[in-house]
Amino acid sequence: MFNRHFPPFERHSRLFEKGDLKYVILNLLKDKPSHGYEIIRAMEDTFHGFYTPSAGSVYPTLQMLDDMGYVSSSERDGKKIYTITEEGKKFLKDQKDVIEKIKGQMKDWWGPRDxxxxxxxxxxxxxxxxxxxxxxxxxxxxxxxxxxxxxxxxxxxxxxxxxxx
Amino acid sequence: MFNRHFPPFERHSRLFEKGDLKYVILNLLKDKPSHGYEIIRAMEDTFHGFYTPSAGSVYPTLQMLDDMGYVSSSERDGKKIYTITEEGKKFLKDQKDVIEKIKGQMKDWWGPRDxxxxxxxxxxxxxxxxxxxxxxxxxxxxxxxxxxxxxxxxxxxxxxxxxxx
DNA sequence: TGATGGATAACGATATATCGTAACATATCA
DNA sequence: TGATATGTTACGATATATCGTTATCCATCA
Structure with missing residues (x-):
């Protein structure tokens, strides 16, 4: 039902501040190596379906993190698994307070709600x-x-x- | 808004009869060489947004038509363009009444309606x-x-x- | 200091492809 | 002839990736 004839949900404002997405992704990869799609799904779950990150930002961000050495990728069955590196873990630890701030914002956005x-x-x-x-x-x-x-x-x-x- | 938390439109019945999709696709390619995605969009337009063929059937059908020699594909900028072959045109002509039947069914499905x-x-x-x-x-x-x-x-x-x- | 311009990353559209599921037609069996 | 089994294709889910657009931040200028 969502196609060009029935234009999709338009947000016209961003949920994440510029540059924050990479912290969220790294934080997720800290727990579990994942496909790009799995990261999208995990974030969607975090927001109980009310927000879904765009593949248009997730994939380039993963690539950027790979280029920076914070993430490595391996291919299996034609599908990519992304894994956090030791450098990435160190970066996460160094940026602990940024991550706490982001977590707080995410929590605020999604109020304590049934x-x-x-x-x-x-x-x-x-x-x-x-x-x-x-x-x-x-x-x-x-x-x-x-x-x-x-x-x-x-x-x-x-x-x-x-x-x- | 359509994601696993809000399950998508479920049809549980097919719009096309088994085997009909290839005729529809060939008929579209007769008019214009296209990307897979363009075929999906063209069909979506035919049904004014109320039906969209699944990529899960369109791409394999295109591949099958390629294997059969009715369609050829070329790649440009990492994207595939599918073109009907002379064999494909001949097949279309030979199956003219099947195609007319399908067109009739499509028209019936979408009544004369504003x-x-x-x-x-x-x-x-x-x-x-x-x-x-x-x-x-x-x-x-x-x-x-x-x-x-x-x-x-x-x-x-x-x-x-x-x-x- | 407020207005304007530029840069950049998140968002949305375009584009691809395969696997799992289910509908449905046909064949087989009792 | 009706019930059951099987095969096949459309549908839906999973998965990838890039390009165009837009929101928003920051720098520059008057």
């Missing part, structure tokens, strides 16, 4: 979107009119609640 | 989802409760309309 409730409601919305998406291609005009009106009304109502301060 | 209205309403839903997604991480509990209730009620209402026959 994300299951969020997931449930987003899932409800998603299921609805899915249903509409599945039926849209051959829906009767009158029914569609009713549905469109209900969608508009509902969206306005919910946005009003959210707008209230 | 998709702009669909897009608009899906967009509204999406914008709502986006707003929630952006605010979820630090929303006040009481407000969230109100929003959750509104979401559930709205979804039920719309699903009820859709359920009516």
């Amino acid at each position: 994300h299951e409730e969020f997931h449930e409601s987003i899932r409800e919305l998603r299921n609805l979107g899915r249903l509409i998406h599945q039926k849209a291609h051959n829906m009767a005009p009158e029914k569609w009119k009713d549905i469109r009106e209900a969608i508009s009304r509902s969206c306005r109502e919910i946005e009003d609640i959210m707008g209230k301060e | 998709h702009e209205e669909f897009h608009e309403s899906i967009r509204e839903l999406r914008n709502l989802g986006r707003l929630i997604h952006q605010k979820a991480h630090n929303m006040a509990p009481e407000k969230w409760k109100d929003i959750r209730e509104a979401i559930s009620r709205s979804c039920r209402e719309i699903e009820d309309i859709m359920g009516k026959e």
Whole structure:
């Protein structure tokens, strides 16, 4: 459902400050050698699905860390595993307070919150979107009119609640 | 917003019959040599964004067509362009009625319909989802409760309309 | 000091490819 | 003939990587 016809979630602001991503990645690799994709997934989990780092930054950052000697990579079955080096571990230790600051920011961004409730409601919305998406291609005009009106009304109502301060 | 925490649209049924995809792809290549990704996009456009073929089938099918000699590929800037061969054109011509049947099915799937209205309403839903997604991480509990209730009620209402026959 | 320009890294789009899963058609068996 | 098994391909997940865009920081200038 997310493609050029239904433009994706647009953030228009960055979650990570410039230069911070490499610390996060190194910190993850400290625990476990990983594929690029696994790093993306691990970060996604950290934010309970509400943020996903872009492959466009993760892969170049991994390459940069490799160039700097903080990470090494090996290829297996055509897939790359990245491993932190001793230099990388030393760098991490030296930058301990930067990492603590970043961790704090990540924690602040994701408040102490029961994300299951969020997931449930987003899932409800998603299921609805899915249903509409599945039926849209051959829906009767009158029914569609009713549905469109209900969608508009509902969206306005919910946005009003959210707008209230 | 579509990731493992918010499972993607699940079709659980195929749009194309087994073996039909290769005809669709060849037909597209007849008009224009393309990247795999361009073929995916062209098909997505055909269905106005309501269906997207899987890379998991498109790429192997292109490879198969290459193996069969109906398509040739050349690489430029690390990216592959697929071009229909004379054999492929002949095969297309020989299978003209199969292709007409498939075209008919595609047309039937996508009824004569003004998709702009669909897009608009899906967009509204999406914008709502986006707003929630952006605010979820630090929303006040009481407000969230109100929003959750509104979401559930709205979804039920719309699903009820859709359920009516 | 505020405005402007430039640099850079995170984000988003483009592009590739394979493996695992499931739908579904066909063959086989009772 | 209906039930079961098998094979195959579309779908979905995993995995990679680069280019174009944009947000944002920092430097420079007036």
